[in-house]
Amino acid sequence: MSTVAPNDPAAARGISRRTQSDIFRAGISGARPAVPVDARRLDAAAEAVLSTEAYAYIAGGAGSEQTVIANRSAFDRWQLWPRPLHEVSSRDLSVDFLGCTRPTPLLLAPLGVMELVHPEADLAVARAAASVGVPYTVSNQASFPLERIAQSAPGAPRLFQLYWSASDELNASLLSRAEAAGYEAIVVTLDTHLLGWRTRDLDLAYLPFTRGMGIAQYTSDPVFQELVKQRASAASDTSDTSDTSGEGKAVRVTPKTIAAGISIARRGTSLTGSRSLRDNLRSPLPRVAVETFLDVFSTPTLTWDDLAKAREWTSLPIILKGIVHPDDAERTADAGVDGIWISNHGGRQIDRSVPTLDVLPEISERVGGRMPVVFDSGIRSGADAAIALALGADVVALGRPYAYGLGIAGEQGVREVIRNVLAELDITLGLAGLTSVGELDRDALRAV
Structure with missing residues (x-):
């Protein structure tokens, strides 16, 4: 054409x-x-x-x-x-x-x-x-x-x-x-x-941002990267950095939890500097980035x-x-x-x-x-x-x-x-x- x-x-x-x-x-x-x-x-x-x-x-x-x-x-x-x-x-x-x-x-x-x-x-x-x-x-x-x-x-x-x-x-x-x-x-x-009351997403309990999707503008931004590092360094233990619920509750480990973690890790290269999925899974930064995004996205x-x-x-x-x-x-x-x-x-x-x-x-x-x-x-x-x-x-x-x-x-x-x-x-x-x-x-x- x-x-x-x-x-x-x-x-x-x-x-x-x-x-x-x-x-x-x-x-x-x-x-x-x-x-x-x-x-x-x-x-x-x-x-x-x-x-x-x-x-x-x-x-x-x-x-x-x-x-x-x-x-x-x-x-x-x-x-x-x-x-x-x-x-x-x-x-x-x-x-x-x-x-x-x-x-x-x-x-x-x-x-x-x-x-x-x-x-x-x-x-x-x-x-x-x-x-x-x-x-x-x-x-x-x-x-x-x-x-x-x-x-x-x-x-x-x-x-x-x-x-x-x-x-x-x-x-x-x-x-x-x-x-x-x-x-x-x-x-x-x-x-x-x-965020609007989106019933289809609520029925599926699905928000793509909690999987690390749709936040590339943020994870590639130097200001956001610094916010993530500050949050990660302030965390008292690794359980703080694994919570993406925004309510401070432990996330139950299921196959879908693991899949979400992998999804987040795959998008963590700009934060960790590594293209290795293993490295990004081990790093708290990709998970902290999701938490940080959920906190700062809007006002x-x-x-x-x-x-x-x-x-x-x-x-x-x-x-x-x-x-x-x-x-x-x-x-x-x-x-x-x-x-x-x-x-x-x-x-x-x-x-x-x-x-x-x-x-x-x-x-x-x-x-x-x-x-x-x-x-x-x-x-x-x-x-x-x-x-x-x-x-x-x-x-x-x-x-x-x-x-x-x-x-x-x-x-x-x-x-x-x-x-x-x-x-x-x-x-x-x-x-x-x-x-x-x-x-x-x-x-x-x-x-x-």
Whole structure:
């Protein structure tokens, strides 16, 4: 498959024609897409190949998952209103975002612990995103250090997501590393100062971080490494360093306990300096790293006043992610940051939360033009993207679908998922009688 150059506005033109032609031509010899094109079948195919724990972690939402349902149902309240007999042979998906012209209005949202679904995790995602010129928002909970992810796709557009830690020194270090590694902007996620009540994970008693997964940004960080060493040296005995429950209770030894210990040890190289599993099993540092992470990962004391510190830690543009109230959107604009990201974390944090699409129009009316508006939570297709763009989003972010593509077919799966969303957006634009993303507005929609 041909690739496109990052930030080339001409690169995405004709994508729907190329995509459909490629699929149908390959079908002559019996070849089919690596991943299902339909979003529902994509989800089902991922569930069939992923472990129970992996699928639950990615697909699950908070509580009874009513927010996940509401995010999707909100799209059912809008219909695209086609206007034929317009000349639409040439269509332009390009948008301006963070001072650059991007070939499409699509971003990849930050998803953590992608090693749950594929061993190449974020490296495969970064390469796939780069091949189609889509900016990738690298998660703070990625499975590889942010520098290695950047090296996997040199020159590609990418953002770094920060979960605001309880350690300001650690926050500053992470942002400094992102800036040095060539990331374009910082996305500060605001809605995870407490872990959501995720019933699927609770039923399985499974949190990947307790197995040492998804903490590569931390274990590769010099500030975090020092926190781990300090904690290890303060431990009074080895039983203190083997507890990952956070409650000071002894962990019962079972085959699963042993497997968890091995999982933690395998990810301890950056702490111990040894690639030997035996050495890492003997060292307390990998286990202490998990305890330290659980302690510092987030802070419920975070307030608006704290956000000013981020300006001291980096000169990169700052986007605030997790805004769903119009008054908070106003405050975001007044705070002097560089962008707003409307999101309810894909329904993973609060059950029965406001669906993001319902608040998008008012937030866009209040802050649109003053800063870019990013939208996520519920995007599954190109038609979904068109509706969100028409309601005021400047760019839209894709989440779960690309994780499913990664789990089914690795890098190629991610690339095909992105390709399919963009191709449908392109053809939707043309069939609606429009020739550019900028023409998508409320006149292109009908409320149901």
